Amino acid sequence: MKIAMIGCGYVGLVTGACFASFGFSVASVDTDESKIASLKAGGVPIYEPGLGELLERGTKLGLVSFTTDLAEAVRAADVIFVAVGTPSRRGDGHADLAYVFAAAEEIGRTMAAEPEGGYKVVVVKSTVPVGTGDEVERILARHVPAERYSVASNPEFLREGAAIEDFKRPDRVVVGVNDERAKEVMARVYRPLSLNQAPVFYTDRRTAELTKYAANAFLATKITFINEIADLCEATGANVQDVARGIGLDRRIGPKFLNAGPGYGGSCFPKDTQALIKTAQDFGAPIRIVETVASVNDQRKRAMAKKVVKALGGEIRGATIAVLGLTFKPNTDDMRDAPSLAIVQALKDMGAEVRAYDPEGMENARRMMEGVDFVTDPYDCAKDADAAVIVTEWDVLRALDLNLLKSSLKNPVLIDLRNVYEPGEMAARGYRYVPIGRPSVEA
Incomplete structure (x- = not known):
């Protein structure tokens, strides 16, 4: 299975490196050319224990690659994770979803350019308000027939400083899907965690989105x-x-x-x-x-x-x-x-x-x-x-x-x-x- 990871921030890098350690091929995408150049040269833009070693191993095995070419990564991928930033919007405190929607737009245009292309699952990994997956679906629908894609929500629950352990031995994995086809694909994505008996919890997309916010609010x-x-x-x-x-x-x-x-x-x-x-x-x-x-x-x-x-x-x-x-x-x-x-x-x-x-x-x-x-x-x-x-x-x-x-x-x-x-x-x-x-x- 081939994965495109859009966003080389904290969540994207950790998630991509961990998926590569499971044997998946991961193309990590970012618009920041200097960041991609640094990653290609072996640099790591964030401090997270064990991440550098994991990326180095994945790169040597040819399972991790870095690029600024989103279209190339999307064309080759079976599953596309959107792991871009959602900072607080200036002035009103709402999550700024501009990067999420821009990624969805480019994914849609890329898939439209290949009318004979296969089915893909677009997974929103970024922390987003309830209903964001619906809007991503609407964006894709302007470009691509419904039978060629599904949109899933897969919020992250990674603690900085212990993110790799959290990914490989999670308390739970929450997956929000609205159709069985997407559920089957996501089950393949997380099958390697079955050895650790990690509970994968499937629910609908909106519930998954809200679960992430509810968890963080409760801990706060x-x-x-x-x-x-x-x-x-x-x-x-x-x-x-x-x-x-x-x-x-x-x-x-x-x-x-x-x-x-x-x-x-x-x-x-x-x-x-x-x-x-x-x-x-x-x-x-x-x-x-x-x-x-x-x-x-x-x-x-x-x-x-x-x-x-x-x-x-x-x-x-x-x-x-x-x-x-x-x-x-x-x-x-x-x-x-x-x-x-x-x-x-x-x-x-x-x-x-x-x-x-x-x-x-x-x-x-x-x-x-x-x-x-x-x-x-x-x-x-x-x-x-x-x-x-x-x-x-x-x-x-x-x-x-x-x-x-x-x-x-x-x-x-x-x-x-x-x-x-x-x-x-x-x-x-x-x-x-x-x-x-x-x-x-x-x-």
Whole structure:
């Protein structure tokens, strides 16, 4: 089976590389000529553990190729995945579907140019609002007879930093199809996962589209819930980590996404919650819970800077703050909607000088943060700083030499927005330690 993967972003590259590892031939397409040239030369434009090795292996076996020629890839393909970006549209928060519809238009024109061509399944892999597949179908219908194609929805559920594992050993694979012919083809596409007993869940196209948004909104709600409980814990003297464990042991709730922190970010949750809110409003079925989640999360990020101010006695003008970790989560270089963006800006607005370190995200951060001193070592970041703030729980920041960190700092103040360290140990080492949802301690 031959696959065309339209879009060489995060989802397209990971999905294409994994399909190639199953033995499928994958032609990956992108309009960015420099990106394609880099991929052909062995470069990988994103940081994702294991992806470089997977692409290298697929390329050597002749199973992965890269091109800017969409028509060529479509003509050769049995299945065409559309994995282009759907960013939030400026001004109204709706998902911008311009790239999806442009891809559909070009697919339709390519198929129309080959009137004797065979049947193909066009799979929308991008995260899209409910009903998008219907519009893709209408676009194709302007060019191609209905018997020559089907449109399916196959949303991705990949965690950045663990995407390859998630693809090969998924909790579930959701496939939305409106006809049996497409279902048979998609069953062939995902047959290699049967060895891992991965559940492939077939439903109609609209349900599949909505399932993706509902999943992300629910996880965003869990994160926001425990963050608000953390605030209550701070006010009452309770311990949010114990609260999270106490409720997470309930199998109806579960322990995942109950780690209190500075708010969610990344390429999915912020834009997907906004898109779901807008879709629900358009259909006259507003989702008030998700509206509140999005609002609370936006406020929380900037409010984290106030913890720094409080830890330093209420004034940070002229102070130097060491920010440790910038990406929205560990094991990625993704800075999109990272909490650090709002936190750093708030610190600067209040007059602080900001020095920052991240193992993988600084190249992207430089393009998004002005007036920040970026350094390549956490201890250099902390040198003569008035306080250090852990924003992202990278492994290297989980195992800091606490004595060296303390000697580097001007003041032994650590604001831990990820609850990496234990308060008792930090007090014993002479720190003023300010965690999330737990009592602060001093030496």
